Amino acid sequence: MKRLLIPLVSAGLSAAVLAAPASAQPSWASENLTPKPADAYGDAFFWLDANGAALRKATQYTLDTKDVPKLVSAQSKTVPDGKPGMTGPTTTSKATTSKNVNLPKTIGKVFFLDEQGRYRWCSATSIQSRNRNLVATAGHCVFEHGKDDTFDKWVFVPGYYQGKAPWGVYVGAYAFTAYDLDTYDDYDGDFAFVAVHNGFSLAPERAVSRKEFNEWLGDKWMKPREITAQEFVKCKLNLGECWSQGHGTPSLVGPDHPDAALERVEVSKATYDRAGVGKGQGYKFGEPIVEQVTANQYQAYKGLGTKGKDRLGNYTITHYYTQKWVKPDSGRKYYQAQWMVGIAKDLGALGDVVGGQGVAWNQPLGQSVTAFGYPSAPHPDGNKPYSGVTPKWCSGKTYTKSVQVNTFKVETHQMLKCSMTGGADGGPWLIKYNNSKRTGYVNGVTSVFADNDGNNRIDHISSAIFDGEVADVYNKASFKDTGAIVTPKGELLT
Structure with missing residues (x-):
């Protein structure tokens, strides 16, 4: 040189x-x-x-x-x-x-x-x-x-x-x-x-409790798991844990109705912030859910959620949901949140x-x-x-x-x-x-x-x-x- x-x-x-x-x-x-x-x-x-x-x-x-x-x-x-x-x-x-x-x-x-x-x-x-x-x-x-x-x-x-x-x-x-x-x-x-x-x-990823999920300092995400109607009845009042999904326009009911099914409705952050806390039409559906996405998904996203990056530099979209209590219709499916963490090895x-x-x-x-x-x-x-x-x-x-x-x-x-x-x-x-x-x-x-x-x-x-x-x-x-x-x-x- x-x-x-x-x-x-x-x-x-x-x-x-x-x-x-x-x-x-x-x-x-x-x-x-x-x-x-x-x-x-x-x-x-x-x-x-x-x-x-x-x-x-x-x-x-x-x-x-x-x-x-x-x-x-x-x-x-x-x-x-x-x-x-x-x-x-x-x-x-x-x-x-x-x-x-x-x-x-x-x-x-x-x-x-x-x-x-x-x-x-x-x-x-x-x-x-x-x-x-x-x-x-x-x-x-x-x-x-x-x-x-x-x-x-x-x-x-x-x-x-x-x-x-x-x-x-x-x-x-x-x-x-x-x-x-x-x-x-x-x-x-x-x-x-x-x-x-x-x-x-x-x-491999591992399912944990919501408490462990909140305390986990590594990579984490929510993944839905389909459950039966009977399982849904047992956990539907745990807001943010279980919800249903159906077709058509079912009748609205109160949360105390014996057949009530809980849907989640995605809303903007402003609407979510104004919503009340508790069980009822239009109230908050648990905590916001952060989704990790690819760079292309991040750029193309036009929905109601907010875009950002987490402390690891990953692209994320934060989704906000409110409650919608309905009378079950045919073909309705039920889901429970799985709280997942990514295990890294040194x-x-x-x-x-x-x-x-x-x-x-x-x-x-x-x-x-x-x-x-x-x-x-x-x-x-x-x-x-x-x-x-x-x-x-x-x-x-x-x-x-x-x-x-x-x-x-x-x-x-x-x-x-x-x-x-x-x-x-x-x-x-x-x-x-x-x-x-x-x-x-x-x-x-x-x-x-x-x-x-x-x-x-x-x-x-x-x-x-x-x-x-x-x-x-x-x-x-x-x-x-x-x-x-x-x-x-x-x-x-x-």
Whole structure:
């Protein structure tokens, strides 16, 4: 990289003995993603709700460029800005033997909303750090246009497959990148390290009492259950608990009529506020009911309820009801409110669940590397060989000279011959990859895709060179501590 190069002592950076960051002018930039547990809960729920519907809806993130760039080889070898160094990987996987490449447990997808609100993904990996909570990916998969702001609802899903999060969702708390990328949109610094909260998953919903429902600090909602007429008679005077629904225009009666059926009538908040309390025509029907809805339902809603967002960031519509006592008609159905809560589970620190790849810096070019990612975008000629559903890989030696990419202000990138396409952005480049242990050392992340022979097919990928500045950013990110976003009981931490 070109500015603010701060070399590190090669042996000084390890998970156990990281030194405190220096107070010199930083080569790093940082932004908050979702540091508060309550907000992180909402982001995780957003992606996991409806059996991972939002995850399945996402498409690969692509750089905003009209032409596929060509990588231009530099005239001389890149000189390291300090001594070489590395920190070792950790693993939770048992060693295995295979003639094929064993996919690391650490790799997965990062999901986020781009500046247009579209659901996007890039590739990433868990890496070793003192707090076992770091993700490495491309800077352009975290920072909008490389500067000023970060993408919304950013999460990491290791081992992602077809809407499933087998090891949970890890919400981004703090993001770190190169000063040059954040300030100048300079892709020589196109990498990012993100400190994530503990893993999060959703257990099956559970029905609770109204008292438990009111006291629950996590996700909750009301779900109607159809009951018999006999069951209705037993609970119809518990206002807000039971009601009926029929057809036609039945006769109005008083609440004390032996056959009286209670209907609920949705009204505006103003009408509800003016209504009396008790049993009678037009009186309040229990407490308002808050319904969680999708963003599209929220925007399209034209009813009497009031729209808003809850403390978790979910879209909600609050419904208000008054009483209507009628004589039962044929075909009438009866319902009882079920008070439901969503149970969340804390899975622990990312590194404890899936392990973490090592990190290496100031290594010579010309190294053998294995690059992983979730390619999905078509080639420039329209051919689409990848689905993005499962991770892919390519391997080889990086070029011995750095390359330039004028489109992205790149002066020194490392280059690898590889045909993976967009969606593989942010995927790790691992040197010294141990196929049995599924671990290696991250010495780059996929940044730019290139068509160097001009046949409208991606044939090369490039990465920022992991030098002393990258080590400095990594060192800084390693000190960010995070933790659980829900209690052992499954409630929200505030």
